[in-house]
Amino acid sequence: MDGILNGVHAYKVTRSIKIGFDPHGIQRVMRNSMCTNPSRIFGPMQTFWALFQKELKLELRQKHALAGVLLYVLATVFVCYLGFQQIDSAKTWGALLWVTGVFTAFNAMQKSFATESSGTHLYMYSLADPRAIILSKAAYNALFVAVLNLISVFFFILFFGTKPLADMDIAQFLLGLLLGSTGLGLALTFVAGIAFRSGAGVGLVAILGFPVIIPLLITIVRHTTLSLEGASALANSLNLVVLIVLNAVSFALSYLLFPYLWRE
Amino acid sequence: MKNWLKITCIGLLLYTAVFSLWHPMGPGGLAVSATKMHPGRNEFEFKGYATHFKEAESSLQVFVSVDSSAAYCADILQVVDESHVIVSVFLPDTISSKRFGFAANNDIDGTVIVDSPVGHDGFEFVPGTSNALCQYRVNQEEFSRFGFPYQPIIIESIRNLMWHVPMWFTMFVLMTISFIFSIRALGKEDGRVDLDHDTRASAAAAVGVVFCVLGLVTGSLWARFTWGDWWTNDPQLNGAMVVFMVYVAYFILRNSTPDEEKRARLSAIFNIFAFVLMVVLLMVMPRFTEGLHPGKSGNPAFSKYDLDSSLRSVFYPACAGFILLGYWIYRLNYRIQKLEQHDETHA
Numbered sequence: 001m002d003g004i005l006n007g008v009h010a011y012k013v014t015r016s017i018k019i020g021f022d023p024h025g026i027q028r029v030m031r032n033s034m035c036t037n038p039s040r041i042f043g044p045m046q047t048f049w050a051l052f053q054k055e056l057k058l059e060l061r062q063k064h065a066l067a068g069v070l071l072y073v074l075a076t077v078f079v080c081y082l083g084f085q086q087i088d089s090a091k092t093w094g095a096l097l098w099v100t101g102v103f104t105a106f107n108a109m110q111k112s113f114a115t116e117s118s119g120t121h122l123y124m125y126s127l128a129d130p131r132a133i134i135l136s137k138a139a140y141n142a143l144f145v146a147v148l149n150l151i152s153v154f155f156f157i158l159f160f161g162t163k164p165l166a167d168m169d170i171a172q173f174l175l176g177l178l179l180g181s182t183g184l185g186l187a188l189t190f191v192a193g194i195a196f197r198s199g200a201g202v203g204l205v206a207i208l209g210f211p212v213i214i215p216l217l218i219t220i221v222r223h224t225t226l227s228l229e230g231a232s233a234l235a236n237s238l239n240l241v242v243l244i245v246l247n248a249v250s251f252a253l254s255y256l257l258f259p260y261l262w263r264e
Numbered sequence: 265m266k267n268w269l270k271i272t273c274i275g276l277l278l279y280t281a282v283f284s285l286w287h288p289m290g291p292g293g294l295a296v297s298a299t300k301m302h303p304g305r306n307e308f309e310f311k312g313y314a315t316h317f318k319e320a321e322s323s324l325q326v327f328v329s330v331d332s333s334a335a336y337c338a339d340i341l342q343v344v345d346e347s348h349v350i351v352s353v354f355l356p357d358t359i360s361s362k363r364f365g366f367a368a369n370n371d372i373d374g375t376v377i378v379d380s381p382v383g384h385d386g387f388e389f390v391p392g393t394s395n396a397l398c399q400y401r402v403n404q405e406e407f408s409r410f411g412f413p414y415q416p417i418i419i420e421s422i423r424n425l426m427w428h429v430p431m432w433f434t435m436f437v438l439m440t441i442s443f444i445f446s447i448r449a450l451g452k453e454d455g456r457v458d459l460d461h462d463t464r465a466s467a468a469a470a471v472g473v474v475f476c477v478l479g480l481v482t483g484s485l486w487a488r489f490t491w492g493d494w495w496t497n498d499p500q501l502n503g504a505m506v507v508f509m510v511y512v513a514y515f516i517l518r519n520s521t522p523d524e525e526k527r528a529r530l531s532a533i534f535n536i537f538a539f540v541l542m543v544v545l546l547m548v549m550p551r552f553t554e555g556l557h558p559g560k561s562g563n564p565a566f567s568k569y570d571l572d573s574s575l576r577s578v579f580y581p582a583c584a585g586f587i588l589l590g591y592w593i594y595r596l597n598y599r600i601q602k603l604e605q606h607d608e609t610h611a
Contacts, residue, residue, distance in 0.1 A: 190537070194517070194530050194533060194534055195517075197526065197530055198517060198520055198521040198526070198527075198530050199521070199523075199526075200517075200520035200521065204516070204517065204520060207513050207516055207517075208513045208516075208517060208534065210509070211506050211509035211510040211513055211541075212510065212513075212537065212541060214502075214506045214509075215503075215506065215541065215544055215545055215549060218502075218549075219549075238552055242548075242549070242552055245544075245548075246544070249540060249544065253536065253537055253540060257450075257533045257536060257537070260450050260529065260532075260533055261529070261530070261533050263455060263529070
């Protein structure tokens, strides 16, 4: 029996290495940990960084997937350009940016759980605290969406010029971009987790995710529009507060509920 | 009394149906026929709503106010019926404003005001020659309001308050029940999920969605009547639509997860998410954004009229009645689902 399990374990490890997952890194952390309960071998914060690095490595090793997402961003912005030719109002610019942002986020999110086999999940469950898993995934996805949004801002400037951005308040705009991306990352990672667990495929991410992110989307479009119009920080503070609240709510719910989701 | 809940529910709903539809409206000023005022004699018809111009003809006064400071008494030419009176007013040429207010006053109705078409393009003042102001009295003290308060534009549709608003209250109650059972479904000590609590949660959410649809439909009708469109860009409307979509997504999630245990776990988790989202959408976000619903961005708030005892006397029973109805249907739905589950396991 032991032999079979070892065989399965060895298979999982080789498989994990092949897709870029570094079990030895985690085992190093595990050895340093004082805990003895295998399901809680390390606290959330200790594993967080190792898992975050794992996500990053996984992304960088799958260059074709990364290129696919970048192509998606470029294509979406280009379609916007073909449709609009020229944008004069900050409102349209902001709305289009976030429509692109949402679709990119969905695209990026669909592979968040799906590219890993259920064996990897089981392996990770036996090693790490589920909260560390969701936080690392959410943090990574938030960062990823933020970077993709910055890239799409670049493409928007490339195609549409800087005319709609003439009055923009850069600090506010970037803060909004960051908060919007983290909000999307947090909420959609959690929804992707639910959809993945249901086993109904990636289509469910869009069905469950769209209604969930609408409040965030309304607020972030409003925030971006105001910051593009050069409104004062005070005028935009209400949107900022709502954004922070939505982020906090998504974070709290993910943190509290993910352990239940992860349990088999 | 085994069925006290049902009997109370039916009683309250009957009371609501009867009184929300048959309770009379209080008096109000509907419109004036004048579209143009000029110095000298202006003759126009003043239309009231649910007023008693004929009955209180002896104490009837009609006056025109300018810039809400000066007022000019009108000579009553003919009281046509209870709600129509033809008057004539003499305006001096010193007036340079386009802001006219029209009011009628009698001992039964008190003062009724036509919501002045302030700065309305149709009103035009042509300067000319003429004279004096008149004295008028406002007998608001004698104002005997015996109907639902008259509100411009809303008028009779205020009766919808007793149908539209309780739908949302009922939905909130049902979604709260659903939320609580979802938490309890996850909160078992051995880490398994409680299937019975999950059934309760889904049964309550299903009835909640029905009340959400009813709230949207009654709201849409009301919006068509008062705001002119079936759908308007209002945070509460949009929020309600999103809530509807989130709960539909909840049922899609349930139906696309075949494994019972997994379905219970996932839908309980999503339901907690959905409930928090609903609170954010319907209770937090509308306070921050401009909208058409009462109490925001300069719209007349109902709170002022909630104090009106005639509205309260129907509104509170209506809320209680619909909440009881929702709970009743939820119990039935729960029992039906339990029976179906029983059939499946013993088939």
